[in-house]
Structure formats: C-alpha cells, structure tokens
Amino acid sequence: MIKEELVTILANIPPFNKLNRKGNLEFARICEVKEYQNAQTIYREGDAPGYFYLLLRGRVVALTSDSGIDSEIELLKRGTSFGVISLFTDEPHSVTTQSIEDSIIIRVERSAFKGFLEKYPVISLDFSRILSSRVKRRKSPKKIFQCKRIGVIGYHASGKTNYTINLSRQLKKQTKKNVICVEIRAKDDFTTPSLINADCRPLVLKNFNEDQLCDYIAVDEVDHLLVQVDSGSRFLRFLIVFLRVIILLYVSYRVNY
DSSP states (O other): OOHHHHHHHHTTSTTGGGSOHHHHHHHHHTOEEEEEOTTOEEEOTTOOOOEEEEEEESOEEEEEEETTEEEEEEEEOTTOEESHHHHHHOOOOSSEEEESSOEEEEEEEHHHHHHHHHHOHHHHHHHHHHHHHHHHHHHSOOOSOOOSEEEEEEEGGGOOHHHHHHHHHHHHHHHOSEEEEEEEESSSOOSHHHHHTOOOOOEEGGGOOGGGGGGTOEESSSEEEEEEOOOOTTHHHHHHHHHHHHHHHHHHHHHTO
16 A cells, blocks of 8 residues: 555544644554454454554454453444554553454554654544543443344345355354354245255245244254245235244244254
C-alpha cells in the first residue's frame, strides 16, 4: 500500500480526520502495513505493549482467557484502533486479539506513536476518550455470539449446497454453537446426502409433524435437515413461518439431545 493511498484512508477515519494532509502524511510515514490471515494472532494477553494498531480491512476479535477457555468480549471492525489501553497504561495487554478473516492492519511502534501524539495533541484527547470508553466496555463485556443455535438455509435455486455446508461448518468451528444446515428442494433430488456421505430422509413439508422432527435430523459435523416443498403461490410466506418453527423446535431438540 503506497503512502498516498494510506493518507486518503486516514483522512476518513476518526480521529485522524481532524488532521490536515501534512499530519496524515507524517503519520503514514511511521506506519507499517501488515497482512494477517484468518485466525492469526496479532498479540496475546499478557504481552508487553509494543505497537499501536489500526484495522483497515477485515475483522478482529478481542479474546480473554479464563481457565484455558477463550471468551469473545469485543468485535473490532474496519477503522477501529486497538492496543491503545496498554500503550497509555504501560501495562501488559489485557486481551488477545485475533483476526477472524483475512485482514490488513497498520501498526506504529510505541515510541513513534507517543511522539506523534505529543506533536499533534488535537487527536491525543480523542485517544484518551477511546481509552476511557474501551475500559468501560471491558468491565461489562458483551458476548459477540449471543444465540445458542444457528440455522443456515439453502434453497435449490441458489445452486450452492456445497457452499452452504462449508459455511455451516465454519460457523460451528468459530462460534462453538450447534448448527443446523437446511436444504430445501421442490423435488426429492437433494445433494446434501452425497456431500456428507450419509443417508438422510427428507421431510415433506405438507406432511410436517413437529413431534417427528428429530426423525429427520441427520447428525454429522453439523446437523442437517432436508425439506421437500411444494413451490406454489403461497410458498415463500408459508416457508418463512415454517423455518421459524423449525429453528425453535431445533433448539428444544438440541437441549434434550
């Protein structure tokens, strides 16, 4: 990434948008652009603070560990700066940060960043506010994934059953939740059984009986349900209601599984 491109990006990200072009150009000169792969760790809880970080592309999750179990406490999106708390307090990082998709991050060495803030106090106050709000959020953290069950729905018109299954598996891996993958077709020509190498019995929508739902759920790396529908004029409206019922019943099924 060339410096001119970085200056343009900084001009649209608070608090750097308060600086003139000269200020952003000076900041760009002390920046190092880094690419992180999905699931790659940026820094770990307990590490000494070394850099200021700014997320330009992708997503990063902040994790904290308790008895060896990681918990997500904050999702960082594009334009978010992080690592700031430790830089200001001179204490080890209180969280682990990890990319959850391929990401581009700029980082600035600690002393260079502090020197820049001394030269441009107009944004130093903004970073102090970021520090304050970040500390408050950490005291009352929110879980990123609040739902207990996840449903991934695929209709035959999309032609992407394999993609839907892979997406379900990735969701299972990243969220640690139970996931059900539902394939919907108007005829008994489902592709899921061959893709997961399992014998699945389709649930015919017109014969739906909630007491028998568990008989149609195939347990694999993720759970699977095949639904055969009659694509009439009321199809979409009825299907939406049906899928809501399915997910609610699936929650009950999984609780008692």
